[in-house]
Amino acid sequence: MQGTTLLINLAGAVALLLWGTHMISGGVLRGFGTALRNWLGRHLGNRWLALLAGLGVTGLLQSATATSMMAASFTASGALGLAPALAVMLGANIGTTLVVQLLSFDTSLLAPLALLAGLVLFRLRDEPRPQSVGQCLIGLGLMLLALGMLGQSLERIEGSAVFAAVVRGLQGDPLIALLLATLLTWACHSSVAVVLLVASLTGTDLVALPTALALVLGANLGGALPALGVARTPVARRLPLGNLLVRLLGCLLVLPLLLPLAKLAAPFGAAAVVYFHTAFNLVLALLVIGFTGPLAALLVRLLPDEPEPDDPGMPQYLDEAGLEVANIGLANATREALRLADMALLMLRRTTGLIERPDSAAVSEIRSQDQSLDQLSAAIRAYLADIGQDGMSDGDADRAQEILLFAINIEHVGDLVANSLLPLVMRKAGRGRAFSAFELEQVLPLHAAVDESLHLAISAFMREDLAAAQRLLARKALLRRLESNASREHFRRLREDRTTWVEAGDLFQRMLRDYRRIHYHVTALAYPMLERNGLHEGQRRPSAQSRTDEARQGAEGA
Structure with missing residues (x-):
């Protein structure tokens, strides 16, 4: 013994x-x-x-x-x-x-x-x-x-x-x-x-x-x-x-x-x-x-480079070595989150393109991209949960939370595009009624504004740019104005032309709502950085309950 x-x-x-x-x-x-x-x-x-x-x-x-x-x-x-x-x-x-x-x-x-x-x-x-x-x-x-x-x-x-x-x-x-x-x-x-x-x-x-x-x-x-x-x-x-x-x-x-x-x-x-x-x-x-x-x-x-994976939902940068070193793991997760944003941006552009040129083959590709986006988002969330098991600094913990919220909101953008906006576009095309010149004049500026805001959100996230986050938040008023003007003008035309198909008008209004909901999740990407610097809408920091209510309103399209 x-x-x-x-x-x-x-x-x-x-x-x-x-x-x-x-x-x-x-x-x-x-x-x-x-x-x-x-x-x-x-x-x-x-x-x-x-x-x-x-x-x-x-x-x-x-x-x-x-x-x-x-x-x-x-x-x-x-x-x-x-x-x-x-x-x-x-x-x-x-x-x-x-x-x-x-x-x-x-x-x-x-x-x-x-x-x-x-x-x-x-x-x-x-x-x-x-x-x-x-x-x-x-x-x-x-x-x-x-x-x-x-x-x-x-x-x-x-x-x-x-x-x-x-x-x-x-x-x-x-x-x-x-x-x-x-x-x-x-x-x-x-x-x-x-x-x-x-x-x-x-x-x-x-x-x-x-x-x-x-x-x-x-x-x-x-x-x-x-x-x-x-x-x-x-x-x-x-x-x-x-x-x-x-x-x-x-x-x-x-x-x-x-x-x-x-x-x-x-x-x-x-x-x-x-x-x-x-x-x-x-x-x-x-x-x-x-x-x-x-x-x-x-x-x-x-050891040559591996060919690009056929499945874009497979992570490319989430290596296990980064789990031991918090800041390296966060850098890896950031790169994957940027891939996530690129996928959502491509989905939005292709869906809006179908308004002018319907293409049934593109529909299945967009839905497949949404599945890959969800898969990659889940991988990022799991990776973030495993980083720094022994504890992270306050700065690294804040950054991890920002990456997590970025991935979640981008995933919501992809879901709205694939499950709400895309079916509306294809539903109208399936009725054999092309978008009118008026509808195109109202929808395309909305898309351009959302596209620009998403680019600004990516820049603010990647560079941790406070000024870009403030500009992004200020663009909420622009989207509200574009959506409100388009809706008001559309109702005015309905009153003037009683022969206008009611269901087509309903589809148009729902599309306006979807662009607004997408933009809500895009502007939400600015909140973590603004809160970290003690700023928010009206130069105040909202309570946890108010942020929860605001998120619920955005999800419901309120």
Whole structure:
């Protein structure tokens, strides 16, 4: 039972180490993720600068895996080129070695200080960024405590006959040691934890230095697997595959040289494991940095772009890597929401075009587009629900709500076009009565106004443009005036011409109402941004109940 207890303590120490790493990564991304993403998008044109950026970001996140997922998401979305992204990963690999070196020192006093400072900062400051810094300090304290527990467990496990037998089985077989460390690192999602574990084992003389160096190679190789495992598209797999190939090449080159390298590193004792980890990644980065361009070209040939999906309702940018990093996931959802708006805009234009040139084949295509729009909207909503499970900053939460409301209102626009406006247009065409010149003169300006408002809504949403949102809201008066004038003029003509077909007049009035209802949902896209800035109609913020009533009125066409 003593051996089982020791293994449980060892596993708990590793779990606490991983959780501390996760807290630091989540705190940095929650408090500074958007600014970090914007900076990376603007400053990574140079490969050396990209390498330094990868090193710095990994130092902040305490995890090359998090950096890899972030860079892979940038690459998949087109925000970052593949060649500089490969340089970022070279820097991230070096960054993990610095984290290992920092945590390898005696930090027993630093752990309680970090926990205390983090708790005070987290509890006393009710602001996102101070709370994020507090979370990072708590995570650092937990990591340091985990390292202390790890050392104590290893001191007690040294005399275990079972563990000694397992370790002895690795001696003299560096390939098996490499594969074992690869699997362990993949399971832990942290090369930092595995390298620190190997260093501790070496310090207690449980593992010979050549075997320890092979385990370090395996930790480097296994650290590239988690990001590759979560990639779901060929474009998203390019960067993690490139990182894996680079590390695999380094392992193949160094594996035959382990014995002479162990002799050179022997005077450093257990610290040789940490120094070897740093030297391996540093030399590998210097060797590969000049070949990121050809490597990127090779990866593109190995993993070509997928053909455009036949079903436009299938999402193209909602990759799972963005779920771990809130601001990246929100950027992915924004791109899909813009696709949603393009689909609704095309449906509206084609439906209005049927007024002048009826086409029965176009009707089924518009209805099919509405089904795709509903499918894509559901995918966006589900994706937003999964982003940032560990919490988001207030700004990211506001943006997520804006994207959600944008998708819902655009879906309502598509439903109104396909299920109400389109049947009215086709019903009149089915009666064999073309739209009169008067009706065209009234309907087409309404369509043009709705079309322009939708473009303005897309611009305001994409650029988070407050001025555009205010102009969009002001256009409600224009639509009301156009609809009112058309309705009044139509009734005047009915009174003058008693032979006018009553049902045709009813269809025309219902079409006017549908354009107004569509425009209501378009202008509703301005509300979240205006409310976030303390503005609304009449320079006031409505209550939740008033917004609910207003939404019900818009849905009913009131």
